Amino acid sequence: MRTAEASSVPAGCVSGLQAQGPWVTALDGAAATAGQGWVFSTPGSAERRVGPQPVGFGDVVRLRFGPTALPGALYTTPTSVDFGGATVETEATRTFTVAAAFEPVRVDSIAIAGSPALAVGGDECSGRTIAVGTGCTVTVRYAPHAAGSDRATLTVNAAGASEPATTVALAGTAVGAAKPSFKARRGTVKVGRKGIAVIATLVCPVGPPCKVKAPKRVTLKTIGARHAGRPSSRHRAAVLAPTRIAPGTSARLRLRLPRRALVAVRRHPARVVLKLRLTSSAGATSRNLRVRLRG
Missing domain, CATH: 2.60.40.10 (Immunoglobulins)
Structure with missing residues (x-):
């Protein structure tokens, strides 16, 4: 605890101005009335209302009693x-x-x-x-x-x-938010035992939600069968895609093959072309997704 040097307007009204560390902690003086009170300042600073206010070591504190239309309580x-x-x-x-x-x-x-x-x-x-x-x-x-x-x-x-x-x-x-995007699986995509194939990852960046537009079904065409003396075959597969993706998350785009199509791709690889469109208020991404499948 230390006592800072003080002067007042009117003079002689202040006693016991005390500070602890860098803070004014006590002041004995005339009581404040409505709209009136003690304000103080240190060299180079604006006036402030008396209270827990910073004061440097060795500062001379000037006080004034009057209207307190200053930074508030x-x-x-x-x-x-x-x-x-x-x-x-x-x-x-x-x-x-x-x-x-x-x-x-x-x-x-x-x-x-x-x-x-x-x-x-x-x-x-x-x-x-x-x-x-x-x-x-x-x-x-x-x-x-x-x-x-x-x-x-x-x-x-x-x-x-x-x-x-x-x-x-x-x-x-x-x-601005980034546009939604997707990443297709590279190379030949393996079809699982239950006829499910994950063909792409759909990404909705941080920002607005994303919408997905994809066909409900696509056509698979086997390739290489003609080299074995058999014509190419065509099969239908269901597209499993979300309609919306939450911001900052991703989702998988999958195909579900019926049993006959699964048997066919186990014998010969198949090719599928799928038109995909992702949109958000930040923009849109469209692409024809070409995928090669193998059972």
Whole structure:
């Protein structure tokens, strides 16, 4: 504990200004009235309301008794929130704490003005009186729908005309989502004992959900049979494909062969051509998928 040098306006009203470490912890002086109170400053800093405020070793603290239309009794941790980079059509959240600096304060409301991509996701503060040494939390949600920079200001409104609002700067940068894609199996695809063949992996990147458009059935054509003195044969196979894929996940594209087709591909390899299309709000990918099967 140490005592800092102090002067006051009016003079002679201050005694017992104490600091512990870098914080002003006590002040004996005239009692505050409605809209009035002690404010203080150190060299090179703006005036602040008396409370747990930082002060450097050796600083001369100047105090003034009068209107306290200064940064309020409420403060936030952190004082700003930057979401950094985020993908379009995704959602991120950050939580910060609202606390009372030196006297109980009632929080009237929480509001955000600016980009609609930044919004209040949770509010435990509005309508609550915050005692000194306690706090409440506010959650901010960032859900961009278009690429670019987003800025907004969150305001913590204290009850009472004499209490100034506390603001928090919010920021985020959205980048466009990647288009959906798929990766076909290379070489000859082995058909399982139950007639199931996995022919491709469908990928929906982080961002918007993806839709899959594929035929319900395809034609298999055996190859190489004519070299054995038999004509090529054709068979139908069912296409097992999802209609939607969740963002950030993948799914398998499969074929299910009936028994006759399975017997045929065990004797000779077969070829199939399948038209596939994946779409999302980020774009579309279309391709004729050519696959060689063997039982």
